[in-house]
Amino acid sequence: MTAKSKDREPAPALPVARVCVDVPLPHLDRPFDYLVPAADDAAAQPGVRVKVRFAGQMVNGFLLERVESSAHARLAFLDKVVSPERVLDPEIARLARAVADRYAGNLSDVLRLAVPPRHARVEAQAMPAVPTPEDDPGSAVPAMVSGPVMPDGPGEAVDSAAADEPVSTAVPGAGAVAAVGADDAVSVDVPGAVAAVGADDAVSVDVPGAGVVGADDQVSVDVPDMDAVPAVGAEQAGDGQPGSGGAHPVDAAPVAVEPGRAAHSADAGAAVSSDASGSFAPGWADYPAGPAFLHALADGRPARAVWSALPGEDWPARIAEAAAATVRAGKGVVAVVADARDLERLDRALTKVLGDGRHVALNAAAGPSERYRRFLAASRHRVPVVVGTRAVMFAPVADVGLVVIWDDGDDLHAEPRAPYPHAREVLLTRAQLAGCAALVGGFARTGEGQLLLETGWAKEIVATRGTLRARSPAIAPTGDDPQLARDPGAATARLPSLAWQAARQALQGGAPVLVQVPRRGYLPSVACAECRTPARCPHCSGPLGLAGARSVPTCHWCGRAAAAYACPACGGRRLRASVTGARRTAEELGRAFPGVPVRTSGRDEILDTVPGDAALVVATPGAEPVAEGGYGAVLLLDTWALLTRADLRAAEETMRRWLSAAALARPAPAGGRVVVVADGSLAPVQALLRWDPGWFAARELAERRELGFPPAARMASLTGKAEAVAELLDATHLPPGAEVLGPVPAPDDQERMLVRVSRGRAAELARALHEAAAVRSAKKAALPVRVQVDPAELL
DNA sequence: ATAATAACGAGA
């Protein structure tokens, strides 16, 4: 078996394999060449896992491509092909490289995120092990293929080989979106001839607007967040990046979301087809640009949209319809949601719209074998639609036609493992590279979403004011109202009277009431138990907080203890927590509304749905159950705890949580009300009252532009021991105009520095940081420094 | 981790 190198013969054709080895060192972040033993010629296809001897030890790796020769003189043989399963799709290999570049990370790190660990038994069970000609990405046209599409279901699905036979003729590559189909040109007739990973130049030629996707051009690959595109009235187009300006898809690609009609000229009778798409997805007709978008998807055109969902919107159904339209065009879909609950809803909606076996849902909850099984179902092109939590952003599908992210403001979309990519950015990069459609949806809109609109990369899908009026609940603010203490019912439940009335009315009408309270321990501050005046520090007027149940109140700002606190308003000496956990709120509310069932949904126990009967539902943000028929009232409590957080995104996050909760209320005509306990003059409150996430996002983005914060600028954070961070910064060729901020103390005796550049310099910065990290890791003394581009936590 | 290679220094 283990024949000596000398005894082995290299494969006759394309004897060199370029391999990405699984080592996390930045200076080794490039392909290494190995000889393919003749015996492994058939199995050693691009995308397979291999084992190689690297620096004296055996390491895993991915075979990226087969080539004729190597610049390197003496090559070692591949030790073995782990499995002929081609788990790394060429499209994903390109995407992973782009993501690594964007985030100053290693390809191997990204591949660890992109390809789940192998599970040999699953691989063997589910399929013939040897790749057949049908596996050629060029001829696998799964979406429209009739015949059995085998779900690798929970049971021991044994697939017949017949399931793989393509029934229809090869369509991909037709039309503008030829990025993936470009592989056809080098089809697998010649074993090993698939040069897809290196084939960038060939691809970029035919694809309108994809000229920007040149392989080694770092800057252009980073386009999806439009570093090279001028924001409206702001930064100028990519400094010194010839070719990226005019060739940008914004100019070239048909973004078919013109309100009320399909924008593409190829679209004869746009009005008619609009109606047609409206009829297969009537829900989208509530948005003027909706039918055109769906129509574009059904035509396989790369429309890109930022969608502000209407309150009460059945968003899983809308996404399912968009997916179905894309499948109708013979293309694949990748959709990412934040958590398991959202995934379950989307999963159900897709089953309803597409039927069984046309999609897989993937999340971390499934064990490794189930996860790999479903990954294989996608990878083997058994299903055209893959949905899941953030890991599926890298899921392979045949000829991807649409990527979707729902609620992109949710922090769960940020990957916590190096190089910390964000699902939205990954998916947009993917849409860019593949030339496919993209849908960024949510009740709220992020600064990033707004930027996509302002740069023209995507078009807006929003309802008219009229539709909004008909669908929105009645929303009113109420300050911390002085009447409070005099309202006997409210006082016990610390509800302002307006909130109390709204709840009572809804309950009397037999409708459920949602009460949103911040998570426990969020910012436990205290107030006077008598008059509710917030307890403030006698020295600096900062907010007092209670660390433990029976501890001394301590100032959040100056840290001084206030043992002998007396309320300046009423002289009271007793304090109480002014931010209470969901459970305690539930108990208090139960007392205020005797006889009404109270249910809680939070961290430990999350409810998916509640029946449409009178009940109080107390939930923490993100855990709000959907009520059958909608809530009669939604109360947003203790809002200052959200609004006063020091986080850069505090206001945006607050807005997102409010909109998500308020969206679960009935429309005003059906009696739905929302009461937000906050000052009506605050911008997020204003935006909520008018249900105008777009206005708020524009305002937020303008502010960040002014302050030089992301996404208006690009930031990177460097965390580690002071000397290590300094060393890294020293080795970095910072782009012109880069600002270095800090240091800020970080946990474990470390510190953190921030580097800021304009968006036009973002790619340059990432490259510089990666190179500097490579220099450091090459002379291995290096204490670790964590490099994060777009860090989730800023300030 | 380890193998190739550069650098170095002692002795002919």
Next chain:
DNA sequence: CTCGTTATTATC
């Protein structure tokens, strides 16, 4: 100048 030993550096 050569050989043997040790530091360095690249890792196919």
